[in-house]
Amino acid sequence: xxxxxxxxxxxxxxxxxxxxxxxxxxxxxxxxxxxxxxxxxxxxxxxxxxxxxxxxxxxxxxxxxxxxxxxxxxxxxxxxxxxxxxxxxxxxxxxxxxxxxxxxxxxxxxxxxxxxxxxxxxxxxxxxxxxxxxxxxxxxxxxxxxxxxxxxxxxxxxxxxxxxxxxxxxxxxxxxxxxxxxxxxxxxxxxxxxxxxxxxxxxxxxxxxxxxxxxxxxxxxxxxxxxxxxxxxxxxxxxxxxxxxxxxxxxxxxxxxxxxxxxxxxxxxxxxxxxxxxxxxxxxxxxxxxxxxxxxxxxxxxxxxxxxxxxxxxxxxxxxxxxxxxxxxxxxxxxxxxxxxxxxxxxxxxxxxxxxxxxxxxxxxxxxxxxxxxxxxxxxxxxxxxxxxxxxxxxxxxxxxxxxxxxxxxxxxxxxxxxxxxxxxxxxxxxxxxxxxxx
Amino acid sequence: xxxxxxxxxxxxxxxxxxxxxxxxxxxxxxxxxxxxxxxxxxxxxxxxxxxxxxxxxxxxxxxxxxxxxxxxxxxxxxxxxxxxxxxxxxxxxxxxxxxxxxxxxxxxxxxxxxxxxxxxxxxxxxxxxxxxxxxxxxxxxxxxxxxxxxxxxxxxxxxxxxxxxxxxxxxxxxxxxxxxxxxxxxxxxxxxxxxxxxxxxxxxxxxxxxxxxxxxxxxxxxxxxxxxxxxxxxxxxxxxxxxxxxxxxxxxxxxxxxxxxxxxxxxxxxxxxxxxxxxxxxxxxxxxxxxxxxxxxxxxxxxxxxxxxxxxxxxxxxxxxxxxxxxxxxxxxxxxxxxxxxxxxxxxxxxxxxxxxxxxxxxxxxxxxxxxxxxxxxxxxxxxxxxxxxxxxxxxxxxxxxxxxxxxxxxxxxxxxxxxxxxxxxxxxxxxxxxxxxxxxxxxxxxxxxxxxxxxxxxxxxxxxxxxxxxxxxxxxx
Numbered sequence: 001x002x003x004x005x006x007x008x009x010x011x012x013x014x015x016x017x018x019x020x021x022x023x024x025x026x027x028x029x030x031x032x033x034x035x036x037x038x039x040x041x042x043x044x045x046x047x048x049x050x051x052x053x054x055x056x057x058x059x060x061x062x063x064x065x066x067x068x069x070x071x072x073x074x075x076x077x078x079x080x081x082x083x084x085x086x087x088x089x090x091x092x093x094x095x096x097x098x099x100x101x102x103x104x105x106x107x108x109x110x111x112x113x114x115x116x117x118x119x120x121x122x123x124x125x126x127x128x129x130x131x132x133x134x135x136x137x138x139x140x141x142x143x144x145x146x147x148x149x150x151x152x153x154x155x156x157x158x159x160x161x162x163x164x165x166x167x168x169x170x171x172x173x174x175x176x177x178x179x180x181x182x183x184x185x186x187x188x189x190x191x192x193x194x195x196x197x198x199x200x201x202x203x204x205x206x207x208x209x210x211x212x213x214x215x216x217x218x219x220x221x222x223x224x225x226x227x228x229x230x231x232x233x234x235x236x237x238x239x240x241x242x243x244x245x246x247x248x249x250x251x252x253x254x255x256x257x258x259x260x261x262x263x264x265x266x267x268x269x270x271x272x273x274x275x276x277x278x279x280x281x282x283x284x285x286x287x288x289x290x291x292x293x294x295x296x297x298x299x300x301x302x303x304x305x306x307x308x309x310x311x312x313x314x315x316x317x318x319x320x321x322x323x324x325x326x327x328x329x330x331x332x333x334x335x336x337x338x339x340x341x342x343x344x345x346x347x348x349x350x351x352x353x354x355x356x357x358x359x360x361x362x363x364x365x366x367x368x369x370x371x372x373x374x375x376x377x378x379x380x381x382x383x384x385x386x387x388x389x390x391x392x393x394x395x396x397x398x399x400x401x402x403x404x405x406x407x408x409x410x411x412x413x414x415x416x417x418x419x420x421x422x423x424x425x426x427x428x429x430x431x432x433x434x435x436x437x438x439x
Numbered sequence: 440x441x442x443x444x445x446x447x448x449x450x451x452x453x454x455x456x457x458x459x460x461x462x463x464x465x466x467x468x469x470x471x472x473x474x475x476x477x478x479x480x481x482x483x484x485x486x487x488x489x490x491x492x493x494x495x496x497x498x499x500x501x502x503x504x505x506x507x508x509x510x511x512x513x514x515x516x517x518x519x520x521x522x523x524x525x526x527x528x529x530x531x532x533x534x535x536x537x538x539x540x541x542x543x544x545x546x547x548x549x550x551x552x553x554x555x556x557x558x559x560x561x562x563x564x565x566x567x568x569x570x571x572x573x574x575x576x577x578x579x580x581x582x583x584x585x586x587x588x589x590x591x592x593x594x595x596x597x598x599x600x601x602x603x604x605x606x607x608x609x610x611x612x613x614x615x616x617x618x619x620x621x622x623x624x625x626x627x628x629x630x631x632x633x634x635x636x637x638x639x640x641x642x643x644x645x646x647x648x649x650x651x652x653x654x655x656x657x658x659x660x661x662x663x664x665x666x667x668x669x670x671x672x673x674x675x676x677x678x679x680x681x682x683x684x685x686x687x688x689x690x691x692x693x694x695x696x697x698x699x700x701x702x703x704x705x706x707x708x709x710x711x712x713x714x715x716x717x718x719x720x721x722x723x724x725x726x727x728x729x730x731x732x733x734x735x736x737x738x739x740x741x742x743x744x745x746x747x748x749x750x751x752x753x754x755x756x757x758x759x760x761x762x763x764x765x766x767x768x769x770x771x772x773x774x775x776x777x778x779x780x781x782x783x784x785x786x787x788x789x790x791x792x793x794x795x796x797x798x799x800x801x802x803x804x805x806x807x808x809x810x811x812x813x814x815x816x817x818x819x820x821x822x823x824x825x826x827x828x829x830x831x832x833x834x835x836x837x838x839x840x841x842x843x844x845x846x847x848x849x850x851x852x853x854x855x856x857x858x859x860x861x862x863x864x865x866x867x868x869x870x871x872x873x874x875x876x877x878x879x880x881x882x883x884x885x886x887x888x889x890x891x892x893x894x895x896x897x898x899x900x901x902x903x904x905x906x907x908x909x910x911x912x913x914x915x916x917x
Contacts, residue, residue: 031538032797033538033542034797035547036550036714036715037550037715037716038547038548039548039549039550040510040542040547040548040549040550041550042510042511042512042513042797043510043512043513043535043538043539043542044512044513044515044797045513045514045515045534045535045538046514046515046516046795047514047515047516047517047518048500048515048516048517048795049517050517052493070489070490071489071490072489072490072491072492072493073491073492073493074491074492074493074497076499076500076517077517077518077519078447078499078517078518087492090492091492093577094490094577097490097577097578097581098488098489098490098581099488100487100488122537122541125538125541126541126544129541129542129545129547130545133545133546133547144715144716144717145715145717173898175896175898177715177717179716192716192838193838193839194717194838194839196896198896198897231684258487261486261487262484262486262487262599262600263599263600264599264643266637266641325487326487365834365841365842365843365868366832366834366843368832368845372635372643372645373642373643373644373645373864374642374643375642375864377845377864377866377917378866379834379841379842379843379866379868381836381839381841396841396868397868397915397917398684398843398868398915398917399917400681400684400864400866400917402640402642403642404640404641404642434681434684434917435684435917436684436685436866436868436915436916436917437684438915
């Protein structure tokens, strides 16, 4: 156990009148490398430790209604014992001012072993750098710049109910910009374009990364040939890249306990999410483990075990997920802040979904599906407009719509693909969208 | 009162001086940024309340920057520099050496950069703020915010919840080199009211109102006024239709004007992007990018807001840059290392998400200048178009000058009059020089907004502010 966490655990015993506490310690050791046009721009090391202390006080009103107040604070290793104690007393005082409906902290001791995978940040950093260097760059497509962040994270949770769990895991980010250019750009003429990706993962999956970036080079080459998106009556949009995660995240959030308690989600257990749907049935499963996810740990930060289960199965909500507070308000005995999720594939293969008239958008400025409103928007940076027998490569304009409109006929492929913490269908087909053309 | 500079930072100065001296034996440039920023985050809704002393800008840590053989390296940590400075020096050197060993093994060359200038400079700034977050009367604040949430439930139609949030941070930063000793302390505060209600289709519609500024908790008093706008706006959102996709004459409210400033020639002229060849702006310095009515300023000194500091995270003094003057792109904004590489001067825009993050060129206050037209004349001049209000989000595209702005609502104008029809949400896209080139009217008033955060790509979140007057231009709406 870290020295800081030890000190806080001892000092918290000196705070009078507390009804419960939760301590979450996180230490993070990271290496970072920044590259511009193949040269090392800067290297960085980070070394941090923090403990988040959350203190709880019970109260009861004259009518007998019980409340649980809480407040939290972040504590650093540079605080003296006296400063920590003063901070804890401030937090305790503030907890007394907050009145939330009563709930109890996690009291089920994790029945899974501590996950303390050693992380060699030097090796993982080297894997990323070598993978990028080995890419088949040429005069027309190459990597403009990239940033590698590799961290070893150790997290420990302790609470006043005796729950204690420690895990260590790797967490990586690759921020990448690729260029594609016309042949004549070397003469000072012609165009150069860029595409951007931010890829998160546990460690470096070299083969997957090469595949992703090679695909990006191809998109770049196509974007140079793109024409302005024309006005069109087509209302079908296909998504086949990381952007589709946004869409599935909407459904995951509808099953979040806080969304349910706050009445943002209208989903009810055992009641289908919509009537008369003609699209593929939606099945979404919470996972306790997912290889190479940046959050591959089986116990959440509150010390609750994340159970593998369907959140939604065949369009029917089965299980909400979330923090202890909001799960408790829904009357659930167990909680769990789910990070890793898989969406089951649909009936059709991806080739079957790519039929008829549609636009397949593979690059957006920033594709968004608002998890509260269900509004869908994105400016098209690269799309393929399929109309009759013709396929036009297009750029510019936008797509917009709403979950309410696309849900009835939403279809997705039987093939699936992992994007960090999410496994989703490779191809998603949405009808009822609006496409705003440029010309 | 003056926002007092951190006692903790004052206390570790001698250790940091010693560390700089030790590292200077191995490196030809050494600087240290140390931070100690305290604050609060309070969220009150009908369903849950939370209070924390941690928000997006609270931090305590140290970042050491060194240069050797043309390469800049950094080491960021949050343990004490006082306990054993010699061991800290040895540890920094050992770990940076291990990183360079890996770089050698991969055969990667270094992007060599000159030594940063280090003229002697001493500065100690404590800005004014009335109510400091660390001394917040939490009882009073919670009662005030609960009152707003409760009132929202009474007056906003069909409302499911009204969430009121407050963030306030008292920032203290110390920047030191062999010859520089800069200290600053200031406070910023922001508050928001978010109410949501379902329309007839079951879609959730959001009302959002915010206040922000350079100052203490007194800034939150403005939240009451924001609530007064909520019922009418929510009624409009619940009845809103969808815009017929197409190009329209538009009027942007100051909030939307700010979003355009930010996404168009905010990100578009961040000069670290020039170094990477990622910004079209580099080729347009001295050229026309907007109409004569377009003049734009950027800098921590441009306005008083959530990001009005005295010096940036590299020890460069704050500035006020005229980026666009009467439609002509004059210059960009620049961090210190990018300035060395480009042979220009830094503008005081080198910012970190916090001490543990790298510096990038980042915006501060990005603002369009005012004009002389009235809003009434603008509306009267439009045959068919929209008055756009309520900023939701935006995305930059410095390489190709595309722009994506997601806007809460559009008020239809036909034959010079508002029709009462509202569309929501609206996605505005276009080519930046076309959008700015079509600016034909601007009002004399000007507002600046600083709620939320700005990312570079999809990370590195910092506080920024942006704004301007009402502008009339043309854009594609969907």
